Amino acid sequence: MSPIAYIPRTREMYPRHTPYRWVLNEDVPWTPLAKPLNQCKVALVSSGGVHHKDQEPFHTRDDTSHREIPKGVTVEDLRISHFGYRTQDARKDPNCVFPIEPMRKLEEEGAIGRLADPAYSFMGGIYSTRRVHEEVAPRFVQMLKDNNVDLFYLVPA
Amino acid sequence: MCHQSVGLIARAVEAAGIPTISMTSALDITQAVKPPRSVFVNFPLGHQTGKPHQPELQRSIVRDALRALETITTPGEIVTLPYVWDEKDDSWEDGEYRIGYLEPYVRADIGGLS
Numbered sequence: 001m002s003p004i005a006y007i008p009r010t011r012e013m014y015p016r017h018t019p020y021r022w023v024l025n026e027d028v029p030w031t032p033l034a035k036p037l038n039q040c041k042v043a044l045v046s047s048g049g050v051h052h053k054d055q056e057p058f059h060t061r062d063d064t065s066h067r068e069i070p071k072g073v074t075v076e077d078l079r080i081s082h083f084g085y086r087t088q089d090a091r092k093d094p095n096c097v098f099p100i101e102p103m104r105k106l107e108e109e110g111a112i113g114r115l116a117d118p119a120y121s122f123m124g125g126i127y128s129t130r131r132v133h134e135e136v137a138p139r140f141v142q143m144l145k146d147n148n149v150d151l152f153y154l155v156p157a
Numbered sequence: 158m159c160h161q162s163v164g165l166i167a168r169a170v171e172a173a174g175i176p177t178i179s180m181t182s183a184l185d186i187t188q189a190v191k192p193p194r195s196v197f198v199n200f201p202l203g204h205q206t207g208k209p210h211q212p213e214l215q216r217s218i219v220r221d222a223l224r225a226l227e228t229i230t231t232p233g234e235i236v237t238l239p240y241v242w243d244e245k246d247d248s249w250e251d252g253e254y255r256i257g258y259l260e261p262y263v264r265a266d267i268g269g270l271s
Contacts, residue, residue, distance in 0.1 A: 003184040003199055006160075009254045023161055025191040028232035029172035037223055045166075047159040048203070060263065083263040084158055085202040093209035101212060102219040111220060124159030132162050137169035144175055152170050153223070154179040154192075155205050156163040 023129055033151065035113075040150035043116035045140070047124025048090055048097030048157030049082030057081035058123035064135045068118040075101060084125035085157050097157040116149050124156055159202075164190030178226045180205040187235060195235040196222040200242050201253050214240075 011019055033040070049058045051067040058065070060083040069078070078094040080087045090096045100119055107115040120140070126132050144152055160183040167177040171193045178194045181187040182205050187195050198205060198218060206222075207215035218240060225236040242249060 003197070004250055004253055005185045006183040006254060007185050007189070013254070013256055013258065022186065023165065023190045025168070025189070028191045028193055029168050030193055030232040031171050031174050031176045033176045033226065037227060042223075045163075047163050082159075083259065086258070087203060089209045090203050095212070095215050096204050096207055096209055099206040099215055099219045102206065102216040105212075105216055106220060106223070112223065122162075124162040126158065126162050129161070129165065132165045133169070136162070137166045140166050141170055141173040141175075144170060145173070149175055151226070152167070152175055152177040154163045154167050154177060156159040156180060156183075157203050157205060 020127075035150065037112055037151070038110055039113040041114045041116050041148060042103070042112045042151045042153055043119065043144055043147065043149040044098070044100065044103050044153050044155070045120040045122070046098035046155045046157060047122055048085070048094075048155070049080050049087075049123040049125075050078055050090075050094055050098040050121035051081065053077050053079050060123075060125065062126050062128050062131055063123045064126060064131050066120055066122040066136070066139070069098075069100070069121060071100065071104065071115050071117040071119055073100065073119075082123050082125060082157065090157065097155055099155065103153075113150070116147055160186040161190050164192040167192040176226075178222060178229075180222060181235065184235070191233045193232055194226060194229045196225050197235050197237045198240050199237075200240065201249060204242075 058081045167179045171177045179192040181195045
């Protein structure tokens, strides 16, 4: 079977809405990897709405905030708040969308140089692309630069 | 939507001089938004780095994704990893992200959503 076409399926799920205008890009920005993976400081972000139990949950209406999650977090203390995907499995094991334990293992094995602290999460179900462009993306650029990150690993949900 | 948001952020970070690699399970959205480097795993949404409580699988997916990074040389390239959700049954693909997928409270909140 060919991969699922999510754009037409989204249209089917929102029959009374004006068709969503998905972003269609032609050009692609590019920065070569400056050093081997085993020397890179790698930052992890998940758009799966992951947060620590003591942090405020995400809301469902274009929430553009993010949460910083300490890299040493106990996975059992993580929670999920996201409206756009079935979260049952991610609630059981947040590593399904926020692979913090696999990343810690790769750091321990030396496959990556270092896992950046903190890791990040936000709630990716943001309808306004303008707000992603103007609010979310520049904030991540700044945080990653301030943290001297060599590589950014993004996991949607 | 998540895939689009991730793609937009990946592009902005890459444009600012930091290389990125993104997971995807929604190929058409990723092909439209074009993050710099992507790794496709054909799993249901919410499982981009594996199934719950299967640490070996999760590690293997993440390791393969990061390895793929070192082989991608074309901007916008999408590498497909050979993981299969269910060897015997691909019927989940028919039911994935159809009417009734979202929780009732979400449908009520957004208004008029099926």
